[in-house]
Amino acid sequence: MSAAPPAHGPLIQLEDLHKRYGEKLVLDGLTLAVRPGETMVILGASGSGKSVTLRHVIGLTRPDRGRVVSCGEEIQDLPEEALTDVRRKIGFLFQGGALFDSMNVFDNLAFPLREAGWGRERVEERVAEVLGLVDLDPVSVRDLMPSSLSGGMRKRVALARAIAVTPVAILYDEPTTGLDPITAKTINQLIVSMQERLQVTSIVVTHDIVSAFHVGDRIAFLHEGKIRFLGTTQQARASQDPLFSAFIRGGVLETNDGA
Numbered sequence: 001m002s003a004a005p006p007a008h009g010p011l012i013q014l015e016d017l018h019k020r021y022g023e024k025l026v027l028d029g030l031t032l033a034v035r036p037g038e039t040m041v042i043l044g045a046s047g048s049g050k051s052v053t054l055r056h057v058i059g060l061t062r063p064d065r066g067r068v069v070s071c072g073e074e075i076q077d078l079p080e081e082a083l084t085d086v087r088r089k090i091g092f093l094f095q096g097g098a099l100f101d102s103m104n105v106f107d108n109l110a111f112p113l114r115e116a117g118w119g120r121e122r123v124e125e126r127v128a129e130v131l132g133l134v135d136l137d138p139v140s141v142r143d144l145m146p147s148s149l150s151g152g153m154r155k156r157v158a159l160a161r162a163i164a165v166t167p168v169a170i171l172y173d174e175p176t177t178g179l180d181p182i183t184a185k186t187i188n189q190l191i192v193s194m195q196e197r198l199q200v201t202s203i204v205v206t207h208d209i210v211s212a213f214h215v216g217d218r219i220a221f222l223h224e225g226k227i228r229f230l231g232t233t234q235q236a237r238a239s240q241d242p243l244f245s246a247f248i249r250g251g252v253l254e255t256n257d258g259a
């Protein structure tokens with residue numbers, strides 16, 4: 001497996017990030033540090049910049065200003081080619097869990113491994129192993145096409161792919177959105193089990209409060225381009241911040257464009 005994270009200091013550090021799209025200042029001085037081994041949840045209304053924040057961690061989006069340190073490397077100014085290394089260490093579970101529709105489950109999972117230069121036998125072994133990690137039976141699912149999978153199974157396969165090569169860290173973008181409550185619960189359990197079994201560092205972006213408290217060690221609340229609250233789940237429950245406590249009591253705060 002991949003190199004151990006540094007013993008001290010955050011594994012992922014976002015410092016004073018600013019990001020504007022047209023008229024809209026999406027990130028306005030966002031600062032957040034994620035410690036090795038922890039699961040950080042980023043909560044926020046729809047359109048508040050959660051996905052944008054996550055994309056900065058692996059250089060899919062560049063800040064207008066500010067610093068991004070991922071796995072010990074300052075990446076905001078790195079050329080695209082130089083980001084491959086960081087992207088290999090950090091699995092990304094995209095919103096919607098995009099799989100390659102023209103490839104069966106096996107080839108979907110083998111893809112990042114082959115890209116990383118793994119030989120045939122190791123690929124076979126690793127695909128079976130990661131399917132096991134997400135509680136899927138390798139023999140019965142490996143030849144299935146994504147179109148024949150349920151929403152929950154697609155998420156599992158996408159998660160298996162996200163952890164295939166790496167897992168120093170995993171970034172989850174809305175992992176439970178669009179799933180029924182029972183399937184959502186099993187995905188939450190998987191996120192917890194990834195942390196326990198792989199000692200992985202995670203950032204989970206969600207607007208699902210139940211999920212946030214289930215999987216999070218700490219919760220960050222993104223509002224108007226900044227982290228408005230940061231604390232343990234216990235501190236989050238006790239928070240007196242009127243906006244944040246309204247949000248976690250289930251009030252849905254939509255920003256004006258609701259992206």
Ligand SMILES: Nc1ncnc2c1ncn2[C@@H]1O[C@H](COP(=O)(O)OP(=O)(O)O)[C@@H](O)[C@H]1O
Pocket residue numbers: 021024026044045046047048049050051052053257259
């Ligand atoms: N590539 C882009 N181009 C223009 N605007 C974008 C882009 N990505 C995100 N935005 C805008 O940034 C804001 C935050 O988006 P996003 O991070 O996706 O929100 P969410 O918190 O729902 O994940 C939205 O207003 C969205 O329209």
Ligand SMILES: [Mg+2]
Pocket residue numbers: 050051052095173174
């Ligand atoms: Mg989003």
